[in-house]
Amino acid sequence: MLKPYTHEDRQKRSVIIKDNRNRNETNHLTEEELKSKDLIWKKNEIRWRLLSTGYSTHIPVEDQRATIDLAFRMWSEVTPLKFVEDLTGDIRHVDIEVEFGRGSHGNCKQDFDGQGGEVAHSWVGGNMHFDDDENYKSIKTRSTDGIYLLRIAVHEIGHVLGLPHTNKTYSIMYAIYNKLNSKPSFELNPLDRKAVQAIYGRCVCKGKFSTVLDWVRKRPDNSFIFNTYFFRDNHYWMYENHANRTRYGDPLRIAREWSGVPNLVDGYAHIWYIAGSAIVDKAYFFKGEKFYAYDSDEDSVLEGYPKDIKEGFGPMEGKTDVIPDNIDTVYFDMRDKNLYFFKHDMVYIYDPKMENGTSGCCVRIRKITEEFPPVDGEEPLPSDLDAVYYSYKDQAIYFIKDEYVWKNVKFHLRQKQIVNGVKKEGLWYNKWFDICDI
Ligand SMILES: [Ca+2]
Ligand SMILES: [Ca+2]
Ligand SMILES: [Ca+2]
Ligand SMILES: [Zn+2]
Ligand SMILES: [Zn+2]
Structure with a gap:
């Protein structure tokens, strides 16, 4: 399903996170085009769970959950969407199942490919899977090796929300993860904020101030x-x-x-x-x-x-x-x-x-x-x-x-x-x- 890692990318120490679904969408869509897309999520409260059968072996479990939670927050802070971690409820009420796996994983029809190449895949309006053969690391890690889970998670959530890739290297929806340019913490670029807000609107937060x-x-x-x-x-x-x-x-x-x-x-x-x-x-x-x-x-x-x-x-x-x-x-x-x-x-x-x-x-x-x-x-x-x-x-x-x-x-x-x-x-x-x- 995914474009393999090329020799050229390897030299740049980059990882392709592009997938076929978006192969023809490397140009950024206009606000009009985004608006005309179907609203993927028709409700504001979306429930997610990191499956206990699909933890990563690279990062402590609490850190995995905190990282995924932070990734969701980066999108919820700029939209009316609210993401709720659902740890124990009926799985049928969980909207987004998150899991790590190697090769053939879970019930997924798409096998992962070992280290390199594909690092994750996700479905618009659906689940997110991370290839645990990748050396994922938490934002607390200062090591130059490995891939920051936060960046990949924010990117994949972007797809789940309906965002395509962009050709702007500073966008989180850029298809290539560049280890050299990747800092542990980052913010959503205004381009990404605009893109998601074109679909879901801005967050409207009310309340009284002291x-x-x-x-x-x-x-x-x-x-x-x-x-x-x-x-x-x-x-x-x-x-x-x-x-x-x-x-x-x-x-x-x-x-x-x-x-x-x-x-x-x-x-x-x-x-x-x-x-x-x-x-x-x-x-x-x-x-x-x-x-x-x-x-x-x-x-x-x-x-x-x-x-x-x-x-x-x-x-x-x-x-x-x-x-x-x-x-x-x-x-x-x-x-x-x-x-x-x-x-x-x-x-x-x-x-x-x-x-x-x-x-x-x-x-x-x-x-x-x-x-x-x-x-x-x-x-x-x-x-x-x-x-x-x-x-x-x-x-x-x-x-x-x-x-x-x-x-x-x-x-x-x-x-x-x-x-x-x-x-x-x-x-x-x-x-x-x-x-x-x-
Ligand atoms: Ca497996
Ligand atoms: Ca891989
Ligand atoms: Ca006052
Ligand atoms: Zn992607
Ligand atoms: Zn999968």
Whole structure:
């Protein structure tokens, strides 16, 4: 069934994973052509099992399962498909049976050919078999010998989902496995993402955020990079704005990456401005009655925190107002260099500028819809916002509640007189992609 290994390929230390089924499909199909193909899987939840009669002898079983699972995840992260490992259910409910074998294997009609040549075969909408005469290795292996199972598995799943080969060497659907170019970990190329999304659509992931923030990092060349962080409950995603997608492998647990930051935060604010010859640069998380100062150099909450909001954000001289506990969200406005705290239908505008002697609560306390009115004919902002944040990349303020996002379209960074005008942009998942719980 498969094109044999040629002498030329052997010299390149490559392995052909091309099969006859795709012999005439080495050119990448257009999106239109892919759309016109039958949807191979007509359901979103697909069950798979690594058969206990078909384990590899090269890799520990747990590693085989983890590798196959990761390979499925690489496709599920970019589509509405969900792959579930089914270890014990009735085999008739398993959609994709995965097995390793040598020569004549399982009930398969296609014998494998020993080491070299064919390394795996699979059926569109069906099972995947791996030739265990190949020296498969896990991604934990740094040895230059052997074939990374992950790459072959991702390729074969591509076929199972209906993808043909491409003639692009950087695509995972390229027919030749090149040992020299193969790193243990990799990402789906945008071409592969587009190809599978042309058949199944993009993943649509909904949900509510605890808060959203832009995190500023300085590159070694002193330029800044702004990624957006979406926090939900006890996990978060880093959104790579330049690529318009989440970092591969996210979400991660907050506790693991943000030392001292609690789960279910209410809001975050980054105070960042120039005062005389100094740069004021402070980052705070808020939750309940407490706030947490965060040290970005140490990547940890500062010692002595959390502290009480009512102590840290008390009244201005001559006033009695304080910032309430259990805020909905907060952001720092680059125009007036004030903090905007949101709770229910109100916004509390707090001056944090110690050096002026004017700091405290509050410059104004107003209805959200008065401070941020809708532009003509648009729907006003709701109460109980989930997140408000300043996007450095877009130089814009976004308001998020449930599945919707609004933008302050009147905002300009160097505005002296503050002008606000809010317009509903629509569903946040049509703006930011692949923010999916796993
Ligand atoms: Ca056999
Ligand atoms: Ca073989
Ligand atoms: Ca919130
Ligand atoms: Zn193939
Ligand atoms: Zn087979």
